[in-house]
Amino acid sequence: MxxxxxxxxxxxxxxxxxxxxxxxxxxxxxxxxxxxxxxxxxxxxxxxxxxxxxxxxxxxxxxxxxxxxxxxxxxxxxxxxxxxxxxxxxxxxxxxxxxGLLDPSLWRADLVAPPLPETGSGGEPAALLRGEAEIGGGIVRARIRATAHGVMTLHVNGAPVGDDALHPGWTSYATRLRYRTWDVTDLVRPGRNAIGVHLADGWYRGYLGFGGLRDLYGDRTAAIVQLEVEHADGSLTVVGTDASWRSALGPVTRSDLYMGETFVADRVVGGWSEPGFDDAAWDAVEVVDLDPATLVAPDGPAVRATEAIRVTETIHSPSGRTILDFGQNLVGRLRVHVPKGAGTIVLRHAEVLEDGELGTRPLRRARATDEIVADGTAFTWEPSFTFHGFRYAEVTGWPGTVDPAAFEAVVLHTDMRRIGTFSCSDPLLDRLHENVVWGMRGNFLDVPTDCPQRDERLGWTGDLMAFAPTAAYLYDTAGMLTGWLADLAADQHDDGNVPVYIPWADVDPHMPPLGAEAGWGDAATVVPWTLYERYGDVGILERQWSSMTAWVDAFARRAGDAVDFASGGFSFGDWLDSAAPDDQPWAARLPWQAVATAYLAQSARILRDAADVLGNPEAGARYGALFDRAAARYRAEYVTPTGRAAFPSQTAYALALRFGLLDETQTAHAGALMAAQVAADGFRIGSGFLGTPHVLDALVDAGEAATAWRLLLQRAVPSWLYAVTMGATTVWERWNSMLPDGSINPGEMTSFNHYAFGAVADFLQRRVAGLAPAAPGYRRIRVAPVPTPELAWARTEHETPYGRAAVSWTLEDGAFALEVVVPPSTEAEIALPDGSETVVVGSGTHLFACAFAPGEAAGPAASFAG
Known part of the structure; x- marks a missing residue:
């Protein structure tokens, strides 16, 4: 052995x-x-x-x-x-x-700010900051720690430090300013050493949200850098940013996350981050206040470049423009090999084409435009302080014919480890899953955002609440989302209400007043519970418990003792229901009051179960009683005694079935009634952000797998596969973000990279391929595939906390064959689709077979999530 x-x-x-x-x-x-x-x-x-x-x-x-x-x-x-x-x-x-520095008093460096620049309309210039220090000999180890109000790159003695992009990202700056530590032992030398910082607006001072606002956190960028050098004699040298540092403007004359970046080659300052550089003409920096207790070490990985993609086609538009197609909607920036003799090159970015030209209307106020002002020499350029969501890039100002080989699209996202895959015999389903992966990559850029291209890019809580199970399967999100949840708790209002996006900033003065927002605020409970379920992390429940309970208590206060949400007021509800008018995304078939009642019950149940995990029976009883009251209210108000929804919609049935809100009599009929509703909808999707993640599961649990498959494989709009048939390479925000004639949805809000409806990938992985957690951290696995004659095979792999698990099945002429790989120290319960008795197996590779006739449907399957 x-x-x-x-x-x-x-x-x-x-x-x-x-x-x-x-x-x-x-x-x-x-x-x-x-x-x-x-x-x-x-x-x-x-x-x-x-x-x-x-x-x-x-x-x-x-x-x-x-x-x-x-x-x-x-x-x-x-x-x-x-x-x-x-x-x-x-x-x-x-x-x-x-x-790292667990004791905040060990921060000796100061937060220093360059002089305020003149206000611009498309982003402020990036500042260069530098300082020098004498370091003694006998260097054993050197560490540099740095963060900023803004985004920064870092140099030591002329060499770049690390490969992080857009450091330090976006956090709840007043309470949690994230710093990172790098090993710079190989860069530091005895004698004079120089440290350089290139500093831009980023999320701190740049344009933010969709209201055309900026300076929401402050009107000055600033940086803090601390170099710590251990010597062979046991001594420690600590130097860093202080009042002696100097600042000047450099070659980046305009920089903004939304607007783009301008680089002027003849403004490059040679040797500025090397020792001995003459900075006498540079400006003095100003030391600004910073509470070192707000400086926190990161919980997850940095944002990095993870891939470079070449041009697949050069397009000449009807107006004579040159447009580069990278074949994939992605998030990142261009790397350009600028030729000799170039002048001013302008690069515009967009996700789609409309009438053969860049489709920029969905960007709203985001210009998404980079400029290179060349100096006649050849060089390679890539922006440092912006990112774009794009598949297409329009190039003007190129000398002669545009050379596609001179361009690469550099993909940026938080550098999470990929841990889950899925594939199957249907190429459209395969592409759908791949679109979900690309959408997650683009929107998990430091913050789990709603979209990466327009003037928004916010950490909407409802979107992540819906998508968290999918995300946790595809990538190791535990570290990143642990940090995001800490920001959620920090930004949570005193009354327990959770802002609709995290980190919170008042980005739109026109937003309607919001109360405890169903589905969105529930990220406070659903996301920690998902991390516990998928990664076995009890600690996340302990750390977030006060945030979780504060949210549910606020939610319950809005409902009142009778769980009777007021009939008036505004709530997002089942946002972007497929039946909602283009200009009224909140106008779902199921009233928001019903959605709120269901989600209050679900969050109460999560707290009930979390209290049991944490050994708090008093809290468990209290939230269990709240679940019972909310479920009773849903049954009494929104469902008839026979299980028929009072407001017929797929979401009404899905939430009732998946959240356990019905009694036995209602449950016995609701599944068939839901299947009839799907049929009445023409086997097209009839739900929004809050209902869609539960629709297919509800059908399968109710024994209506055949209906689930007809809905999943639908290609007409609205459906998951409609976008795939239209050439989508990411998941869209709306079911009809692009209309069948190729025109962009006329609504003011549409995105072609938005992961919320991509929550369907969790169903593909968990139910179609059949690999699901049956105990926290996959200590016990549930393998219960839901096949269909439409598929010849499906397979999935997932790196669980205990090791690799895998499920692969084939279906040929009614013969179903299954292979399961179970990691050491775990066991799996196997439920074959013929309804035979469940078998429990230990670690190793196991083979099973049974007959499966067309039209058979897998029976109800238990779900650890509830």
Missing amino acids: STVVRPAVIEHHREPLGIGEASPRLSWTVDADVAGWSQAAYEIEVDGHAHGRVDSAEQVLVAWPAAALDSRERRTVRVRVWGADGGASDWSAPTVLEA
Whole structure:
């Protein structure tokens, strides 16, 4: 037997350098070549000291066994395990972790700001900041920590530091300003050293939201940088930004996330971040106030360039413009190899074409335009302080014929680890899933945003609430969303209400007054519960508990003791129901009061169950009673005694069935009534943001899988596959963002990259392929595929906290064959589509077969989520 323990993972960090946890939890996975292997015990070694065998099967987010870390402290960790058969593994390869500045008083650097520039209309110029310091010899280790009010790039002695993009991203600046730590040992040298910062507006001072507003957090950019050098004699040198630093404007004369960037080549300052540069003519910086207690280490990875895509076609538009097609709607920026002799090159970006020209109307006020003012020499340029959502780029000012080989589209997003895949025999479904992946990549750019291209790009809570299960399967989102939830708690109002986007900024003075917003505020409960369900993280429930309860209490106050939401007022409700008029996206078939009642019940139930996990029976009883009251109200007000929806819609039935709001009699009929509703809708989707994630599951749970398949495979508008048939490469915001004639939806709000309706991918992964969690962190897996004669095969893989799980099935001439890979230390319950008895198996590879006739439907399947 061979049992190998992979290196320990520290919390949710891919790079445990400068972490913010003093007692970080540890996780590990095991590779075992014996079927049914499970862990019986483990031992953790920290800095060569073994902490003794612990008889436990736990291996996910296990408590730190040693003394808490001090600031800057490094530890080396190894793990070994024993199987149930008594066999011991070797020690894992070591994992080195290092704490950041856990004590805020250790920040010695100042936050420094360049002089205020003149106000511009398309973004302010980016400032160069520099300082120098003397460093002694015997350098053992060097770390640099930095953050900004704005976005920055960093240089030491003329070399770039790290590969982060748009650092430090966007957080709740007043309470949580994220810094990052880099290892710069190879860049620092004895003697004089220089540090350089290139600093732009970013989210802090740039245009933000859809109201044409800017300076929402402050009117000055600023940066703080601290270099810490350890020497062989044990001494520590700490230097950084202070009043001696100098500032000047550089080659980026205009920079804004929405508007774009202008680069003037003859303004490049050579050697500005190297020692000895003459900065006597530069301006002095100003030290500005900063509470170092607001500086926090990151929970997740940085934004980085993850891919570069070449041009697939050069298009000459009816107006004579040259447009480059990259074949994929993406988020990022262009890398341009500028030829000799070029003048001013203008680059405009858009997601779609309309009448053969760039379709820029959906961008609203976002100009999405970059400019290169060349100096006659050849050079390669890529903007540093903006990003665009685009498939097409229009090029003007190019000398001679535009050379497509001179352009690459650089894809940017938070550098999460891909952990889930899906594929099947239907090319349209395959493309739909790929569109979901691309939509997530584009919109998980530091903040989980609603869209990446227009003048909005906000962290809408309702969108993420709907999409979180899909996201958690496709990528390891635990670290990123842990940080986002901390921002949610920080920005939560004193009365417990959750803003409709996080981080919160008042980006639109025209937004209607909002109360406790159903579905949107429920991100406070649904997202932590999803992270617990998918990653086995009890700690996220502990950290977010006060935020979760404050939200549900605020929501319950809006409903009142009778759970009777007022008939008047405004609420988003089932936003963008397919029946809603183009100019009234809130006008869903199911009134928002019914949606609110259902979501109040669902969040109350989550709190009831979370209280049980956390050992709080009093809270569990209280929120269980709230669930009962909300469910009773839904039954009494919105459903007849036989289960018929008072407001016939797919969402009405889906929420009632999936959230457990009906009694037995109503449940017995509601599934058939829902199937009849789908048929009455022409087997086309009839729901919005809050109903759509639950429609297919509700049908399958009710024994109406055949109807679910007809709905899923529908190609006419509105449907998931309509956009695919129209050439979409990401998921659209509206079911009809583009009309069948190729024109853009006439509404003022439409996006061609918006992941909310992409929540369907969770159904593809969990039900079509059939890989679902049946216990937190996939400690127990539910494998219950829902096949159809329309598919010859489907497969999915997911890297669970315990290792790789996989499901693959084929269907040929009524013969169904299933292969399941179960990770070590877990088990799987297998439910075949012929309705035969469920089988439970341990780790290893397992094969199953049964007959499956056309028209058969899988029976109800249990769901850990409720």
